[in-house]
Amino acid sequence: MNFKKYKMPDSLGHFGQYGGMFVPETLIPALKELDKVYEESRQDPKFIRTFNGLMKDYVGRPTPLYFAERLTRYFGGAKVYLKREDLCHTGAHKINNSLGQALLAVRMGKKRVIAETGAGQHGVATATAAARFGLECVVYMGEVDMKRQALNVIRMQLLGTEVRPVYAGQKTLKEAVSAAIRDWVSSSRDSHYILGSALGPHPFPKIVRDFQSCIGREAREQILKKEKRLPDLLIACVGGGSNSIGLFHPFLADKRVKMLGVEAGGRGSRIGEHAARFAGGRLGILQGTRSYVLQDKNGQIALTHSVSAGLDYAAVGPEHSYLKDSGRVQYTKVSDKEALAAFKLLSEQEGIIPALESAHAVAGALKIVPKMRKNQLVVINISGRGDKDVEQAAKYLL
Ligand SMILES: *Cc1c(COP(=O)(O)O)cnc(C)c1O
Numbered sequence: 297m298n299f300k301k302y303k304m305p306d307s308l309g310h311f312g313q314y315g316g317m318f319v320p321e322t323l324i325p326a327l328k329e330l331d332k333v334y335e336e337s338r339q340d341p342k343f344i345r346t347f348n349g350l351m352k353d354y355v356g357r358p359t360p361l362y363f364a365e366r367l368t369r370y371f372g373g374a375k376v377y378l379k380r381e382d383l384c385h386t387g388a389h390k391i392n393n394s395l396g397q398a399l400l401a402v403r404m405g406k407k408r409v410i411a412e413t414g415a416g417q418h419g420v421a422t423a424t425a426a427a428r429f430g431l432e433c434v435v436y437m438g439e440v441d442m443k444r445q446a447l448n449v450i451r452m453q454l455l456g457t458e459v460r461p462v463y464a465g466q467k468t469l470k471e472a473v474s475a476a477i478r479d480w481v482s483s484s485r486d487s488h489y490i491l492g493s494a495l496g497p498h499p500f501p502k503i504v505r506d507f508q509s510c511i512g513r514e515a516r517e518q519i520l521k522k523e524k525r526l527p528d529l530l531i532a533c534v535g536g537g538s539n540s541i542g543l544f545h546p547f548l549a550d551k552r553v554k555m556l557g558v559e560a561g562g563r564g565s566r567i568g569e570h571a572a573r574f575a576g577g578r579l580g581i582l583q584g585t586r587s588y589v590l591q592d593k594n595g596q597i598a599l600t601h602s603v604s605a606g607l608d609y610a611a612v613g614p615e616h617s618y619l620k621d622s623g624r625v626q627y628t629k630v631s632d633k634e635a636l637a638a639f640k641l642l643s644e645q646e647g648i649i650p651a652l653e654s655a656h657a658v659a660g661a662l663k664i665v666p667k668m669r670k671n672q673l674v675v676i677n678i679s680g681r682g683d684k685d686v687e688q689a690a691k692y693l694l
Pocket of ligand 1: 533537540681
């Protein structure tokens with residue numbers, strides 16, 4: 297596969313056999329409108345200027361590429377840089393996508409946005425973007441998650457968003473996505489659905505990837521400036537896959553840059569104990585897209601588990617499935633325990649408390665960076681800060 301000519305997805309949203317638009321007929325016009333408006337916007341210098349201006353003055357971009365001196369010494373292998381998405385406004389990379397999509401909503405003349413949220417990070421980012429643009433905002437959240445992430449519920453409410461509890465099924469992210477899609481089926485004329493990861497029906501995986509690609513473009517420029525060469529390895533955690541694809545995508549054509557995506561290995565390798573789609577999932581369709589999906593013998597969507605809510609989802613973004621099959625990106629998993637140890641490690645070694653999601657990337661690094669040569673370079677994406685996770689981590693660590 298020649299990644300110099302990589303141009304995915306095709307016009308129908310396929311990444312090879314993955315992706316597509318598996319939605320009720322009534323949503324097709326809204327998805328087509330979104331794709332059309334997005335394709336116009338990405339070529340419109342004014343739109344690009346507005347987006348870049350918001351990234352700079354509102355989000356705080358470019359985020360630093362920080363040389364982690366003590367972590368490097370601790371690993372004893374390659375030189376480690378951290379891409380500091382934890383320093384973005386609202387504390388994670390999600391704001392890049394929420395603001396980009398809010399701009400698209402405004403351009404389409406839509407006055408209302410809806411979103412799903414699990415841990416609440418995407419909900420908070422979307423509530424923030426909605427406040428910034430004066431859009432009405434409704435966020436669907438499983439009742440269980442609302443209890444677990446009470447602080448984020450309050451943040452969204454303070455931002456003027458209505459948080460609607462979802463009582464179906466496991467009462468977590470998957471059910472929240474279904475509720476948001478159901479709302480959109482009846483409201484797409486005046487509402488835009490701001491989907492939170494590189495998932496769902498076309499054109500969402502493409503749009504989310506493109507808005508998140510500022511991560512990789514900046515990292516590329518920053519490492520070239522600091523080291524005069526490209527990194528040997530990129531590492532990021534993979535939930536739906538947006539922070540990782542945002543880092544990886546601008547490097548896909550650089551053959552010598554290796555990439556590692558880290559999934560949630562949870563508490564065991566049996567179905568239901570983890571969220572590692574590439575270690576136990578198979579081809580399936582979930583919530584609008586075809587990808588690797590965790591499912592039981594009968595094709596029922598499996599229950600999942602991770603200590604980190606942001607990685608706890610049964611499907612992975614379709615582009616990752618394509619990149620896995622092509623061999624361009626390697627994927628691994630780390631357990632809850634390993635992630636918690638890495639959470640503590642980064643806090644103590646660098647004074648940076650990462651999100652539990654990002655701690656998975658650090659744990660993935662711990663398995664491979666010590667074996668690398670000292671003259672090699674690694675970039676780890678710190679997708680978010682750990683404030684939301686301190687209570688959870690304290691239960692295990694203190
Ligand atoms: C939501 C979230 C993730 C996982 O989502 P991706 O789309 O895979 O990036 C990772 N890190 C943080 C901090 C998050 O909030």
